[in-house]
Amino acid sequence: MTAEAPRILLLVLRRDLRLADNPLLHALRNTNNKHTHVLPVYIFNPQQIEVSGFLKLDAKSPYPEARSRVGGFWRCGPHRARFVAECVWDLKESLGKMGSDLIVRVGLGREVVAAMLQQIGARDADGAGKVVGVWMTRDHGTEEMSEERGVRRSVEAVGEGAIEFRVFENESYLIHRDDLTMEPKEVPDVFTHFRKTVEPLRGNIREPYPPPTSIAPIPPHIPAQKAPFEIPDSLGGLIAALLKPLTGVDLPGPPLTLPPGAKTTPLFKGGETAGLERIDYMLSSGAMTTYKDTRNGLLGEDFSCRFAAWLAQGCFSAKTVHKAIYEFEEGRDWRSALPGLSSNKGSTPHSAGFGKGENNGTAAVRFELLWRDYFYLCMLKFGAATFARSGYRDSSDNDHGWKTLADPRTSAAFVRWQRGSTGVGLVDASMRELYLTGWTSNRARQNVASFLAKRMCLDWRLGAEWYECLLVDYDAASNWGNWQYVAGVGNDPRGERIFNQVKQAYDYDPQGKYIRHWVEELRGVEGAEGVFQCWKLGMGEREAVVNMGGDARIAVEDPVVKIEYGGSRSRGGRGRGGRGRGRRGGRGERSER
Numbered sequence: 368m369t370a371e372a373p374r375i376l377l378l379v380l381r382r383d384l385r386l387a388d389n390p391l392l393h394a395l396r397n398t399n400n401k402h403t404h405v406l407p408v409y410i411f412n413p414q415q416i417e418v419s420g421f422l423k424l425d426a427k428s429p430y431p432e433a434r435s436r437v438g439g440f441w442r443c444g445p446h447r448a449r450f451v452a453e454c455v456w457d458l459k460e461s462l463g464k465m466g467s468d469l470i471v472r473v474g475l476g477r478e479v480v481a482a483m484l485q486q487i488g489a490r491d492a493d494g495a496g497k498v499v500g501v502w503m504t505r506d507h508g509t510e511e512m513s514e515e516r517g518v519r520r521s522v523e524a525v526g527e528g529a530i531e532f533r534v535f536e537n538e539s540y541l542i543h544r545d546d547l548t549m550e551p552k553e554v555p556d557v558f559t560h561f562r563k564t565v566e567p568l569r570g571n572i573r574e575p576y577p578p579p580t581s582i583a584p585i586p587p588h589i590p591a592q593k594a595p596f597e598i599p600d601s602l603g604g605l606i607a608a609l610l611k612p613l614t615g616v617d618l619p620g621p622p623l624t625l626p627p628g629a630k631t632t633p634l635f636k637g638g639e640t641a642g643l644e645r646i647d648y649m650l651s652s653g654a655m656t657t658y659k660d661t662r663n664g665l666l667g668e669d670f671s672c673r674f675a676a677w678l679a680q681g682c683f684s685a686k687t688v689h690k691a692i693y694e695f696e697e698g699r700d701w702r703s704a705l706p707g708l709s710s711n712k713g714s715t716p717h718s719a720g721f722g723k724g725e726n727n728g729t730a731a732v733r734f735e736l737l738w739r740d741y742f743y744l745c746m747l748k749f750g751a752a753t754f755a756r757s758g759y760r761d762s763s764d765n766d767h768g769w770k771t772l773a774d775p776r777t778s779a780a781f782v783r784w785q786r787g788s789t790g791v792g793l794v795d796a797s798m799r800e801l802y803l804t805g806w807t808s809n810r811a812r813q814n815v816a817s818f819l820a821k822r823m824c825l826d827w828r829l830g831a832e833w834y835e836c837l838l839v840d841y842d843a844a845s846n847w848g849n850w851q852y853v854a855g856v857g858n859d860p861r862g863e864r865i866f867n868q869v870k871q872a873y874d875y876d877p878q879g880k881y882i883r884h885w886v887e888e889l890r891g892v893e894g895a896e897g898v899f900q901c902w903k904l905g906m907g908e909r910e911a912v913v914n915m916g917g918d919a920r921i922a923v924e925d926p927v928v929k930i931e932y933g934g935s936r937s938r939g940g941r942g943r944g945g946r947g948r949g950r951r952g953g954r955g956e957r958s959e960r
């Protein structure tokens with residue numbers, strides 16, 4: 368009796384790198400043995416991440432460099448490249464423990480899938496079998512939608528109906544698409560209006576799907592990576608291939624180095640395993656319960672959840688976060704909601720807030736996660752306008768006369784913003800932190816974005832692209848939606864608001880600890896005023912900083928923008944002028960966000 372020929376299901380995984388609450392993997396339970404083998408594949412897309420490090424010796428890449436449209440930066444810089452590699456590897460190992468695997472490939476989705484179908488088809492007679500299905504999860508970025516269309520075309524090219532092509536809804540969000548009371552095109556332009564349609568939030572979120580308990584084996588014949596690329600066989604090799612082309616570029620001037628005592632945060636190890644650990648940590652340490660009070664912090668590891676990086680790669684879903692919080696609130700074992708948590712930790716500790724229902728902190732986390740849903744729905748509604756200079760509002764009034772890099776003076780000022788040498792302490796600390804670690808807090812992000820778009824009057828897309836390059840938690844919808852919001856072309860009902868970065872420093876970094884942490888040359892400065900506004904340093908301190916040369920000197924001698932703020936005296940600082948909030952951007956800075 369001859370063995371049955373393999374019937375293969377190809378799973379194209381993208382930003383859904385998890386076992387738990389993965390609709391695509393969950394659907395494998397009910398396929399009535401239509402497939403004998405499952406081949407999970409992850410594809411590094413050369414438009415979004417530079418792949419020349421995968422080239423064989425002396426080979427040339429068929430793709431242009433993965434650079435941004437306006438500023439020409441790498442689309443994916445080293446922090447996220449490493450993180451994504453870890454996410455991919457973690458899932459590969461998890462699938463490996465189930466007797467499966469995750470095959471890594473380089474190329475455009477349509478090419479990789481077409482090549483796989485062709486290679487397997489060509490060896491059908493040798494027992495390679497047939498691909499009978501191709502599944503993937505929908506992602507609503509314009510490039511991701513085009514990738515999906517490309518894969519569909521490759522599948523259909525084999526013959527109409529020959530291969531089942533299925534696309535699953537992206538369920539990494541809090542609210543299921545089918546539970547929305549409106550079509551995406553009707554999503555309100557004001558977040559608060561949207562929020563009201565889904566409240567009470569806590570009772571409106573579906574149960575996550577359990578992880579698969581088994582998965583069919585990978586097929587006997589795995590199609591090879593097409594030349595001129597080759598795929599490393601270790602995590603170290605994968606990281607090296609991704610980082611190889613990214614070293615030492617994109618930031619003109621001498622290299623920025625980590626100041627003594629500062630560290631690149633170790634929180635961001637990619638993958639579902641590390642991500643679930645972080646959820647567990649936020650609950651067991653009590654940090655989730657205090658989140659409402661701490662979330663505007665700038666320095667430290669636990670003032671915010673740091674979930675965004677894992678969410679962006681789909682290492683866990685927002686539903687899973689909610690479920691764990693829910694169990695915590697009910698006084699139950701929340702670890703049961705985090706299947707795949709690496710170690711056996713025993714019973715859950717009774718940390719602050721445990722068993723006491725929804726509290727300010729847990730409610731605030733749900734609320735913030737809803738912003739993520741909202742920006743995703745905005746991207747769905749507005750499509751390509753997400754990335755357009757005129758933004759969602761798309762009106763000619765929206766051309767704020769933003770400067771471009773064509774003018775060398777503007778270009779030089781932009782580099783100052785990138786390097787964190789503007790002379791405005793809060794901006795400089797955040798920009799250095801971002802460059803060196805791939806992360807900076809939400810409070811800092813709002814400030815630096817407002818500074819670029821509204822004080823330096825630069826095309827805000829340059830900032831969005833620089834963030835895309837550097838952020839470990841970059842997510843197209845959240846990044847571009849937030850940049851639009853702050854730049855005043857998006858869904859901020861008070862689009863004219865402008866942050867006062869000096870006032871914000873007095874409010875959120877009153878001792879200047881955060882700024883001194885990242886801007887080493889200001890560590891010797893006493894008091895806060897000269898730290899927040901370098902041009903206000905007293906004579907002796909000014910001389911000391913100027914003598915350090917480089918970024919330190921230019922920040923003091925030629926600040927990019929001098930911000931007027933007279934409120935420091937009333938807060939115990941040494942500033943001149945009246946009290947209270949800055950002239951611009953006072954109340955609006957403490958909105959729903």
Ligand SMILES: Cc1cc2nc3c(=O)[nH]c(=O)nc-3n(C[C@H](O)[C@H](O)[C@H](O)COP(=O)(O)OP(=O)(O)OC[C@H]3O[C@@H](n4cnc5c(N)ncnc54)[C@H](O)[C@@H]3O)c2cc1C
Nearest residue numbers: 671672673674675735736739809812813841842845846849
């Ligand atoms: C200019 C700018 C660019 C941004 N770019 C991104 C981005 O590329 N990717 C990204 O995930 N977030 C982005 N944000 C939103 C927010 O700053 C980050 O989600 C947050 O700082 C990540 O840290 P955390 O996970 O500790 O967040 P927490 O404060 O712990 O919040 C919990 C979760 O809620 C969600 N969330 C919180 N605030 C927002 C928000 N304003 N918009 C959308 N979701 C939110 C995130 O998923 C976050 O992980 C940006 C904000 C600004 C102002």
